[in-house]
Amino acid sequence: MRVGVVTFPGSLDDRDAARAVRVAGGEPVVLWHGDDDLRGVDAVVLPGGFSYGDYLRCGAIARFAPVMRSVVEAAHGGLPVLGICNGFQVLCESHLLPGALIRNDVRRFVCVDQRLRVESTATAWTADYAEGQEVVVPLKNGEGGYVADEATLDRLEGEGRVVVRYVGPNPNGSMRQIAGIANERGNVVGLMPHPEHAVEALTGPTTDGLGFFTSVLHQVVSA
Amino acid sequence: MSTDSVRDAGATPEVEQPWAQLGLKEDEYARIREILGRRPTSSELAMYSVMWSEHCSYKSSKVHLRQFGEKAPASDALLVGMGENAGVVDVGGGWAVTFKVESHNHPSYVEPYQGAATGVGGIVRDILTMGARPVAVMDPLRFGPADAEDTRRVLPGVVAGVGGYGNCLGLPNIGGEVVFDPSYAGNPLVNALCVGVMRHEDVKLARATGAGNLVVLFGATTGGDGIGGVSVLASETFDEQRPTKRPSVQVGDPFMEKVLIECCLEVFAEDLVVGIQDLGGAGLSCATSELASAGDGGMRVALDRVPLRDPSLSPEEILMSESQERMCAVVEPSKVERFLEICAKWDVSATVIGEVTDGDRLEITWHGDLVVDVPPRSVAHEGPVYERPYARPGWQDALQADAPASLPRPADGDGLRDVLLRLVASPNLADKRWVTDQYDRYVLGGTVLAQPEDAGMVRIDEETGLGVALATDGNGRFAKLDPYAGAQLALAEAYRNVATAGATPLAVTNCLNFGSPEDPDVMWQFAEATRGLADACRELGVPVTGGNVSFYNQTGDVAILPTPVVGVLGTIDDVARRTPIGFGEEGQQVYLLGT
Amino acid sequence: MGRVVVDVMPKPEILDPQGKAVASALPKLGFEGIASVRQGKRFELEVEGEVTEERLAEVRRAAETLLSNPVIEDFTVRVEA
Amino acid sequence: MGRVVVDVMPKPEILDPQGKAVASALPKLGFEGIASVRQGKRFELEVEGEVTEERLAEVRRAAETLLSNPVIEDFTVRVEA
Ligand SMILES: Nc1ncnc2c1ncn2[C@@H]1O[C@H](COP(=O)(O)OP(=O)(O)O)[C@@H](O)[C@H]1O
Numbered sequence: 018m019r020v021g022v023v024t025f026p027g028s029l030d031d032r033d034a035a036r037a038v039r040v041a042g043g044e045p046v047v048l049w050h051g052d053d054d055l056r057g058v059d060a061v062v063l064p065g066g067f068s069y070g071d072y073l074r075c076g077a078i079a080r081f082a083p084v085m086r087s088v089v090e091a092a093h094g095g096l097p098v099l100g101i102c103n104g105f106q107v108l109c110e111s112h113l114l115p116g117a118l119i120r121n122d123v124r125r126f127v128c129v130d131q132r133l134r135v136e137s138t139a140t141a142w143t144a145d146y147a148e149g150q151e152v153v154v155p156l157k158n159g160e161g162g163y164v165a166d167e168a169t170l171d172r173l174e175g176e177g178r179v180v181v182r183y184v185g186p187n188p189n190g191s192m193r194q195i196a197g198i199a200n201e202r203g204n205v206v207g208l209m210p211h212p213e214h215a216v217e218a219l220t221g222p223t224t225d226g227l228g229f230f231t232s233v234l235h236q237v238v239s240a
Numbered sequence: 241m242s243t244d245s246v247r248d249a250g251a252t253p254e255v256e257q258p259w260a261q262l263g264l265k266e267d268e269y270a271r272i273r274e275i276l277g278r279r280p281t282s283s284e285l286a287m288y289s290v291m292w293s294e295h296c297s298y299k300s301s302k303v304h305l306r307q308f309g310e311k312a313p314a315s316d317a318l319l320v321g322m323g324e325n326a327g328v329v330d331v332g333g334g335w336a337v338t339f340k341v342e343s344h345n346h347p348s349y350v351e352p353y354q355g356a357a358t359g360v361g362g363i364v365r366d367i368l369t370m371g372a373r374p375v376a377v378m379d380p381l382r383f384g385p386a387d388a389e390d391t392r393r394v395l396p397g398v399v400a401g402v403g404g405y406g407n408c409l410g411l412p413n414i415g416g417e418v419v420f421d422p423s424y425a426g427n428p429l430v431n432a433l434c435v436g437v438m439r440h441e442d443v444k445l446a447r448a449t450g451a452g453n454l455v456v457l458f459g460a461t462t463g464g465d466g467i468g469g470v471s472v473l474a475s476e477t478f479d480e481q482r483p484t485k486r487p488s489v490q491v492g493d494p495f496m497e498k499v500l501i502e503c504c505l506e507v508f509a510e511d512l513v514v515g516i517q518d519l520g521g522a523g524l525s526c527a528t529s530e531l532a533s534a535g536d537g538g539m540r541v542a543l544d545r546v547p548l549r550d551p552s553l554s555p556e557e558i559l560m561s562e563s564q565e566r567m568c569a570v571v572e573p574s575k576v577e578r579f580l581e582i583c584a585k586w587d588v589s590a591t592v593i594g595e596v597t598d599g600d601r602l603e604i605t606w607h608g609d610l611v612v613d614v615p616p617r618s619v620a621h622e623g624p625v626y627e628r629p630y631a632r633p634g635w636q637d638a639l640q641a642d643a644p645a646s647l648p649r650p651a652d653g654d655g656l657r658d659v660l661l662r663l664v665a666s667p668n669l670a671d672k673r674w675v676t677d678q679y680d681r682y683v684l685g686g687t688v689l690a691q692p693e694d695a696g697m698v699r700i701d702e703e704t705g706l707g708v709a710l711a712t713d714g715n716g717r718f719a720k721l722d723p724y725a726g727a728q729l730a731l732a733e734a735y736r737n738v739a740t741a742g743a744t745p746l747a748v749t750n751c752l753n754f755g756s757p758e759d760p761d762v763m764w765q766f767a768e769a770t771r772g773l774a775d776a777c778r779e780l781g782v783p784v785t786g787g788n789v790s791f792y793n794q795t796g797d798v799a800i801l802p803t804p805v806v807g808v809l810g811t812i813d814d815v816a817r818r819t820p821i822g823f824g825e826e827g828q829q830v831y832l833l834g835t
Numbered sequence: 836m837g838r839v840v841v842d843v844m845p846k847p848e849i850l851d852p853q854g855k856a857v858a859s860a861l862p863k864l865g866f867e868g869i870a871s872v873r874q875g876k877r878f879e880l881e882v883e884g885e886v887t888e889e890r891l892a893e894v895r896r897a898a899e900t901l902l903s904n905p906v907i908e909d910f911t912v913r914v915e916a
Numbered sequence: 917m918g919r920v921v922v923d924v925m926p927k928p929e930i931l932d933p934q935g936k937a938v939a940s941a942l943p944k945l946g947f948e949g950i951a952s953v954r955q956g957k958r959f960e961l962e963v964e965g966e967v968t969e970e971r972l973a974e975v976r977r978a979a980e981t982l983l984s985n986p987v988i989e990d991f992t993v994r995v996e997a
Contacts, residue, residue, distance in 0.1 A: 072937045078901070220682075876958060878953055
């Protein structure tokens with residue numbers, strides 16, 4: 018079971034995402050932004066970081082990387098894709114997911130251990146959780162405020178595509194406390210919090226994040 | 241446009257030169273003339289003035305810092321000692337760790353965000369230069385009173401800058417300090433520490449060896465950053481038409497630095513460099529003269545090959561530019577192609593600007609004219625050394641006599657309650673989360689301890705669990721009462737913080753923040769603090785591996801509290817055995833140790 | 836060399852935390868009479884050679900695809916004298 | 917209600933990493949002929965009542981102290997029709 022982890026210039030959590038894949042029992046595969054070959058992987062993670070410095074708009078430049086052409090195409094074909102933080106921003110910029118992420122309403126970078134509720138287990142990345150399960154994983158970003166127009170938000174809610182929601186005070190002004198969403202098919206998931214930083218008791222606040230990575234392994238194995 | 245070449249310098253010995261504006265003393269200027277046997281060219285004058293500045297030459301502190309070496313306890317762990325960009329210690333299992341703390345105080349007052357950001361950037365490059373992957377940062381900070389108008393400008397900017405740069409580099413922030421005291425109003429202290437990890441065999445040094453090897457400048461292009469002072473020179477040699485606006489603040493580009501880090505690590509992994517130096521303060525002046533000085537020959541550099549962001553820069557300005565995110569490497573000719581390939585992969589521009597020669601001079605040309613021809617050691621390592629006069633201040637006795645016994649004591653419950661509330665509300669004791677929540681402490685996945693722990697701890701070997709712990713401490717109020725004991729207390733506290741986290745203290749770094757060395761009171765504080773620290777290091781058996789001195793921290797005549805900030809690094813065989821603060825489970829017993 | 840300016844502003848219906856923060860800071864600093872503030876981005880592009888219609892069309896395309904995100908932002912492009 | 921626009925740009929001699937990042941992305945996306953890009957901020961201020969000279973002077977003061985950082989940025993203020 019091979020899970021590709023893309024490195025853009027400025028990606029930071031790529032090695033952590035690879036570690037999480039390994040801890041979950043999968044084989045991480047390094048994918049380079051400038052290379053459109055997905056090397057036959059069974060799933061792809063777009064990791065956190067500041068691709069291209071995120072100076073223009075988070076994910077705006079990364080979206081045009083050669084590797085993204087292949088990722089978009091494969092995602093349309095059903096390949097499981099997980100975008101974490103900057104990866105979520107890249108997925109929105111690439112229109113694989115609706116909406117956008119804007120500067121936190123507190124206008125500061127925020128790094129906290131965040132409580133989340135898993136709202137949907139009908140995705141490739143959350144099947145191992147129980148619906149309504151609460152988890153704690155790190156949240157760390159400066160531009161994590163999820164926005165979309167009302168119609169889109171209603172549709173996301175109606176179709177059960179809100180995957181994770183912030184519990185407690187809204188950390189960044191995200192509309193309807195949305196922390197992560199999925200595409201219609203459920204193979205593409207993006208979220209601001211970092212499950213890959215909660216896979217080992219020693220280095221994370223919990224091991225609650227592991228479920229994202231085991232979910233996709235199980236899903237691909239059973240598929 | 242006219243260039244002041246070595247030939248011109250020979251032909252016009254009597255030209256008046258602005259050495260005083262550049263901060264040189266009359267005898268220093270005379271010594272430069274003596275070394276060269278002629279007047280310096282304006283480019284040479286630029287180089288000497290910046291390299292012989294307090295900041296680069298340590299001319300006031302050198303005689304005192306020697307004690308760190310002389311009194312150093314024997315340590316098998318020391319792989320590279322003081323004098324290089326950062327010291328390197330053996331932490332076992334073939335791993336080595338390098339760490340250092342540095343100041344960026346003044347720039348952070350002028351422009352808090354960029355000052356702090358480029359402070360982090362600078363120390364990270366120092367660590368990278370040693371051949372290590374930077375793995376964590378810390379930020380000991382000092383501000384004026386929390387409710388002072390200017391603190392409201394400086395503090396949020398500094399914190400956002402430390403976070404903005406460090407977060408974007410992907411380095412976890414594992415600790416630091418936030419201290420408020422009126423003496424830092426108008427003179428905040430922004431110290432930054434970085435720690436890096438490498439295999440023993442990967443240690444790199446800043447030296448240019450092997451005649452014929454090429455000198456490669458890579459990273460950001462060179463702009464007019466931080467060369468306010470040297471414009472004096474440029475305006476002398478150049479006509480009036482060029483834009484003379486020179487920014488005195490440097491702006492950081494953390495994304496550039498991030499790709500520079502990855503690029504360097506790939507270059508190191510393929511063993512493509514003979515020597516390497518980062519460009520920090522004093523820019524190319526420093527990098528070229530230090531590389532050549534530590535090498536076995538000379539160096540020739542064509543300055544006109546340096547890629548410029550601002551094409552109007554003069555050779556003097558290029559030599560002094562403090563543009564960030566640049567590195568200088570010495571590469572064997574057969575390896576240059578591969579070197580440039582890796583740079584291209586990371587979109588890092590790289591240019592061969594010169595070569596190592598078998599002579600003993602540093603020669604720099606500008607469009608064919610020789611503008612610098614100096615013995616590199618005289619620039620980099622043989623600057624002036626001062627024995628500044630110092631004396632115990634007249635007020636020291638009175639200060640020490642003013643003991644707490646004379647303070648009013650609460651006599652009843654209400655009085656105690658009042659004191660307790662004041663303590664709890666004191667910014668110095670308050671929760672630091674407003675600061676630390678702006679820093680990424682999770683990235684790289686190795687952070688085992690960070691705020692609110694006594695020490696930060698990172699795992700460096702995932703197989704064995706080998707890790708390092710770090711703490712920084714400093715108490716300017718203690719140090720003012722007794723600089724000798726104050727410095728020792730700072731060390732003792734950092735040492736204890738590392739030990740209580742479960743690690744064995746191994747090595748020390750320090751950042752000595754003081755007022756003007758020309759003030760005998762301040763100089764005494766400095767002398768006492770260094771003596772105290774050196775004695776305590778011997779006593780505890782931990783060597784100082786590097787550090788930084790920041791003088792002239794004062795507003796008018798009033799110096800800041802003498803503030804030696806001490807960082808201690810320790811090792812732990814298995815980070816799973818760390819001991820966090822706080823009680824673990826019910827039923828555990830509580831002991832009080834010590835006196 | 837010609838200069839083309841691209842202004843990118845948050846769509847009116849999109850929350851603008853930065854503009855809001857500025858708006859609420861103004862009265863505190865003694866600046867009265869500002870009803871609202873929106874904060875966007877301004878790009879100054881130096882174009883090689885003349886600013887032809889063609890070039891301008893290219894810049895417009897860049898503004899649409901790269902410089903702005905149509906989900907949350909509007910843009911305008913204009914040539915500066 | 918009148919609208920005043922404040923443009924804040926990095927000073928020309930100051931490094932602009934944001935503009936640099938955009939400039940180097942453009943050719944990769946097939947947009948040619950852009951020599952350089954600078955990225956700054958644009959503020960749109962809605963002023964209550966008419967935009968008098970007085971009001972404008974106030975905005976100018978706000979631009980200088982709050983909206984821009986004079987150490988590294990320049991600003992311009994203008995009334996928009
Ligand atoms: N500027 C800072 N950057 C990062 N961490 C900080 C900073 N200031 C304080 N901390 C962290 O916050 C925690 C509490 O700090 P402090 O109140 O100074 O603790 P102590 O009094 O025990 O030294 C420590 O873990 C410390 O490392």
